[in-house]
Amino acid sequence: MDARPSAHLPTLVLDAQSIRRIVDVVGRDRLMDLIIERLRSRYIDLAASPADSRDRDGFRYDKPALGLIEWMPTHEIGGPVVVKMVGYHPTNPVQRRLPSVIATTSMWDTVTGHLVAIADSTLLTAVRTGAASALATELLTDDPPVILGIIGLGAQAVTQAHAISRVRTIDRIVGFDVDDDVAASFLDRASFLGVEVVLTDRADAVLAAVDVLCTCTSVDIGAGPVVADGAHRPGLHINAVGADFPGKIELPKALLERAFVVPDVTSQCRIEGECQQLDVRSVGPELAELVRSPTLTVPYRGRLSVYDSTGWAVQDAVALQVASELAELHGIGDRIQLELLPADPYDPYGGALARHLLLDPRSSSFPQTV
Amino acid sequence: MDARPSAHLPTLVLDAQSIRRIVDVVGRDRLMDLIIERLRSRYIDLAASPADSRDRDGFRYDKPALGLIEWMPTHEIGGPVVVKMVGYHPTNPVQRRLPSVIATTSMWDTVTGHLVAIADSTLLTAVRTGAASALATELLTDDPPVILGIIGLGAQAVTQAHAISRVRTIDRIVGFDVDDDVAASFLDRASFLGVEVVLTDRADAVLAAVDVLCTCTSVDIGAGPVVADGAHRPGLHINAVGADFPGKIELPKALLERAFVVPDVTSQCRIEGECQQLDVRSVGPELAELVRSPTLTVPYRGRLSVYDSTGWAVQDAVALQVASELAELHGIGDRIQLELLPADPYDPYGGALARHLLLDPRSSSFPQTV
Numbered sequence: 001m002d003a004r005p006s007a008h009l010p011t012l013v014l015d016a017q018s019i020r021r022i023v024d025v026v027g028r029d030r031l032m033d034l035i036i037e038r039l040r041s042r043y044i045d046l047a048a049s050p051a052d053s054r055d056r057d058g059f060r061y062d063k064p065a066l067g068l069i070e071w072m073p074t075h076e077i078g079g080p081v082v083v084k085m086v087g088y089h090p091t092n093p094v095q096r097r098l099p100s101v102i103a104t105t106s107m108w109d110t111v112t113g114h115l116v117a118i119a120d121s122t123l124l125t126a127v128r129t130g131a132a133s134a135l136a137t138e139l140l141t142d143d144p145p146v147i148l149g150i151i152g153l154g155a156q157a158v159t160q161a162h163a164i165s166r167v168r169t170i171d172r173i174v175g176f177d178v179d180d181d182v183a184a185s186f187l188d189r190a191s192f193l194g195v196e197v198v199l200t201d202r203a204d205a206v207l208a209a210v211d212v213l214c215t216c217t218s219v220d221i222g223a224g225p226v227v228a229d230g231a232h233r234p235g236l237h238i239n240a241v242g243a244d245f246p247g248k249i250e251l252p253k254a255l256l257e258r259a260f261v262v263p264d265v266t267s268q269c270r271i272e273g274e275c276q277q278l279d280v281r282s283v284g285p286e287l288a289e290l291v292r293s294p295t296l297t298v299p300y301r302g303r304l305s306v307y308d309s310t311g312w313a314v315q316d317a318v319a320l321q322v323a324s325e326l327a328e329l330h331g332i333g334d335r336i337q338l339e340l341l342p343a344d345p346y347d348p349y350g351g352a353l354a355r356h357l358l359l360d361p362r363s364s365s366f367p368q369t370v
Numbered sequence: 371m372d373a374r375p376s377a378h379l380p381t382l383v384l385d386a387q388s389i390r391r392i393v394d395v396v397g398r399d400r401l402m403d404l405i406i407e408r409l410r411s412r413y414i415d416l417a418a419s420p421a422d423s424r425d426r427d428g429f430r431y432d433k434p435a436l437g438l439i440e441w442m443p444t445h446e447i448g449g450p451v452v453v454k455m456v457g458y459h460p461t462n463p464v465q466r467r468l469p470s471v472i473a474t475t476s477m478w479d480t481v482t483g484h485l486v487a488i489a490d491s492t493l494l495t496a497v498r499t500g501a502a503s504a505l506a507t508e509l510l511t512d513d514p515p516v517i518l519g520i521i522g523l524g525a526q527a528v529t530q531a532h533a534i535s536r537v538r539t540i541d542r543i544v545g546f547d548v549d550d551d552v553a554a555s556f557l558d559r560a561s562f563l564g565v566e567v568v569l570t571d572r573a574d575a576v577l578a579a580v581d582v583l584c585t586c587t588s589v590d591i592g593a594g595p596v597v598a599d600g601a602h603r604p605g606l607h608i609n610a611v612g613a614d615f616p617g618k619i620e621l622p623k624a625l626l627e628r629a630f631v632v633p634d635v636t637s638q639c640r641i642e643g644e645c646q647q648l649d650v651r652s653v654g655p656e657l658a659e660l661v662r663s664p665t666l667t668v669p670y671r672g673r674l675s676v677y678d679s680t681g682w683a684v685q686d687a688v689a690l691q692v693a694s695e696l697a698e699l700h701g702i703g704d705r706i707q708l709e710l711l712p713a714d715p716y717d718p719y720g721g722a723l724a725r726h727l728l729l730d731p732r733s734s735s736f737p738q739t740v
Contacts, residue, residue, distance in 0.1 A: 007468055013383075013512060016710040028719055052429060059445040065481045069451045071441060075429040081439045083455065085476070093715040100379055102483040102709050106455070111435045113472040115459015118488070122710045128716040154716045162719075170666060182716060226556015291457045335702075339472050340386040340492045345463040346524045347559045349398055349532075350494040 007341035013334045014119035014327055021332045023123070028192070031322075032159075032166050036131040038318050043135075043291040051076050051314050056268060065089055068245075073294035074313035081108040082317035084121055088244070090218050092348060099155055100218060101125055105320045115338060117324050121316060126156055128319040129309060130163030132287065133239035136262060136307035137212055138167040139290050140237045140296050145169040148195075149210030151203050151226055151250075152217030153177035153186040156241055160214040165193050168212065173197045176206045178217075207236075215250040216241040224249035235302045240274045241309045251306065253277040260284050260300040263308040264315075273310040288314075320337070377711035379482070379577040383704045384489035384697055392693060392703050393493070398562070401696075402529075402536050406501040408688045413505075415660040421446050421684050426638060433548035435459055438615075444683035451478040452687035454491055458614070467526060470588060471495055473691045485708060487694050491686060496526055498689040499679060500533030502657065506632060506677035507582055508537040509660050509667050510607045515539040518565075519580030521573050521596055521620075522587030525546035526611055530584040535563050538582065539550040543567045546576045548587075551722045553621075573597035577606075586611040592617035605672045612680045621676065621739050623647040630654050630670040634679040634685075643680040 014022075014156045023031060049072050058070025067089035075081045086103040093100055103121040108114065150157045154177070161173060173195055177183040183199050190197055200206055207213065208231045217226050219242060226242070229252040238259070242250045251274050262284050263269035270276060275283050287307060290296055327333040342350045384392075393401060406653055421444050428440030437459035445451045456473040463470055473491035478484065492613060518540045520527045524547070531543060543565055547553040553569050560567055577583065578601045587596050596612070599622040608629070612620045621644050632654050633639035640646060645653050657677060660666055697703040712720045 007466075009468075013706070013708070016707045019710050023719065054427070057424070059443070059451055059480075061445070061447075061480060063448055067480060067483060069445075069478050069480065069483060071443065071453065073429070073441065075431070075439075077431075078433055081429055083441065085453065085478070085485070087478060089481070089483045092482060096377075096482060097713075098379075098482055098484075098711055099713055099715045099718070102485075102711070104485055104708065108439050108455070108457060110429075110431060110439065111459070112462060112466060112468055113437060113439060113459045114468075115455070115472075115474055118708075120708055120710045123718050155718045158716075158718055161425060185714070185716060189714070189720065192719070336383070337386045338383070338474065338488075338490055340389050340469055340490045341472070343467075344555070344559070345467055345469045346528075346555060348469070348493050348525045348528055349393065349562070350559065 008337055009114045009339065009341060010335035011115050011338040012117040012324060012327065013336055014117065014323055015334070016120055018327060018333045019120050019123055019323065022326050022330070025332070026326055028162065029166065031128055032127060032131060032163055035127055036134050036163065036166060038322050039128065039131050039315060040135060040297060040331050042314060042318050043065055043288040046288055047292060049076060051108040053313050065091055070240050072311070072313040074317055076317065077260060079110065080116065081110060082106070082313060082320060084313055084316040086125065093154070096128060105316045109322055112355070119318065119320055119323055121319065124319040125316070126159040128315040129156060129241060129311065130159035132315055133214060133241065133307060134163035134167045134308060135291055136239055136287055137164055137237055137296055140262070140300065140305040140307070141168065141212060141235065142301065145171045146211040147171050148173045149208060149213040150175045151206055151213065151215045153183050154216065154243060156216035156219065157214070158188060158189050158214055160239065160241065161190055161193060164212060164214070165195065170195045174200060174209050174344055176200050176203050204230045207232050211236065213238045215239070217250060219248060219250060220240065221245060221247040225252045226250045227253060229254045232304070234304070236304050237308060238306045240306055243273050244310050245272050246276070248272065249274055249277060256306060257282060257305045259304040261306045261308055262287050262290060264310055264312050268310050269308045271348050273308040274306060275308050357367060377713070378707055379484045379709065379711060380705035381485050381708040382480035382487040382697065383706055384693055385486065385704070386490055388697060388703045389490050389493050389693070392696050392700070395700050395702070396696055398532065399536065400401060402497060402501060402533055403498055404692050405689055406504050406533065406536060408692050409498065409501050409685060410505060410661055412684060412688050413658040416658055417662060419446060424496040424684050435461055438633060442681070442683040442686060444687055446687065448484065449480065450602055452476070452683060452690060454686040456495065456738040460560060463524070475686045477690055489690055491689070491694055494693060495585055495686070496688040498685040499526060499611060499681065502634060502679060502685055503530055503584060503611065503677060504533035504537045505661060506609055506657055507534055507607055509664055510632070510670065510675040510677070511538065512580060512671065513606065515541045516581035517541050517579060518543045519583040520545045521576055521583065521585045522612060523553050524586065525586065527556060527584065528559050528584035530586055530609065531563060532610060534584070535565065535580060540565045544576050544579050544595045546570050574600045577602050580707065581606065583608045584611060585609070587620060588612065589618060589620060591615060591617040595622045599624045602674070604674070606674050608676045609679060610669050610676055613643045614680050615642050616646070618642065619647060620645055626676060627652060629674040629676045631676045631678055632657050632660060633684050634680055638680050639678045643678040644676060645678050715722060
């Protein structure tokens, strides 16, 4: 073996304990606020600093379990590449006491191809999905206290309610789930919000009673919508979070056709979101455009609106950036020498393991902007 | 925070030191032999246990450095999903003393979506590329000792020569590189083979003198071929390893048109391999087909043949499987709780960090078949 030292380029690993520590040290409110604000900034920056994002793609299967594993890649032009790998296995909670969504997000430096960071994104995915709903809710509703409805009281319901609570005062939450046990346990899971939660046994009762509605169900393909069209308040805003698969929908077509519909990624929403049900001419601007130009929303204030949320790698890049910066700031996370970088780059078998600092500032640390 | 314990599903991390330890403990010869043999078995198994592989895709850019970051996904139907993420930055060696190829390979369980393993693949990529060339060489040449030629004496040259040495007795290596320093250093890097190495200053002198030729250059797009058509032995076999990008080629078209050309992945080779230069009717069967049906090669023994190697995720899956099994066997590698799996799968913020064994045998360990 070659005696010369190997190059050293650390990879930041944010594992379960690191993510938990970030939440504990920073607090869930501040973490949510940071991700909401950084998502807002990134959406505004997109005009000057565009992202090249690929369509979500992956493997879908029925065996050994119904599920899919997908990749969501994005490249901040001139900056890093970020890929979220996400598994969705709807039988996980009941059959294995595991979350249906398990995800990791990784970031690569485009000077060297070095893997800069890998982080658990099971929690971060839920938080950034909530953060995007918060931005949409803020843009498309007025400021007085709201009654929040939630249809589907699983994991996403917690972070949706939390995110909305950071941008609007919530008077009361009205919730419905097809599973009574899941519904009952939501009272505990949402108790940190300090908001009264009222459970109902009918989805249409939620629709009728609220100012803001989040739908975040695991409805089966072809089984939607999860609520019938019916009476609602005139200025109702809906964050439709559950649909993320061809044939999977949560909202009635007639309701969508009356609404101002704002997708996260138009092309993706037309394949796997509520926009599957709409002619492209009935689809409004993307959320990022509204964030950049809030006056676009003026004609729609006080009217029915829907944010069609299918998930976007740019949101995951923001969540990973925030988590990485917080980890740097608080000394959280492991920094490992993942990649074998021999002292002689032409000698794959060569090189010792001693550490030799060959740090590219771009690739080894994050700006301390948190 | 919820006091119930979190689920525990470990992720095996094979970092630089782990990969180095596997090489040290097992030996580079045995590691190469295992990957050659497991690649052979997997190619034979593909008929019964097919793989769904996606075309390599990624981001290519000129700034901040010329390079690309790509993903290579494959799904063993009914089994795991494996994705190699690979960066190729040709200025790395000269400007940063880093390998041009830096890669990691990850494997997911399709019962839960859990990330089973992530491993450095900088070395493993070079080894599996060599192993595939060894299979092609074994199938397409006769058994007597060979003179091996190498054009392009960088990192891949080491593992190409090593792999060929495991299936054929090498009398002598004749090498050429456009960079004299790289050529000179190859003598050291290949010394572990115990084979005489003769350097020449002309690529055509290599072509003329050898029984087996490996081309493994970083030739620029549009700058190929790296050797002019000319005299060669009648039964010459060429492993063309360098081309992996549209417009990047190593061999002259006239030579290819005379040869039996065996691609690793036909569709990919026609976009970024030597097969870019050929009509599809001039392209032979894929290497995996020859491995399954070696009699297909009979008409071509003793004639000019080319293995067009662009890289296939199935090879990376095999390399990761072998490395993971060796790591299990020898207690190498770290097992971390990467994914945050709250005790209540519906409560993203909940769950303690205590370990609760919730092990799915499919997803937490590897069969001990090494």
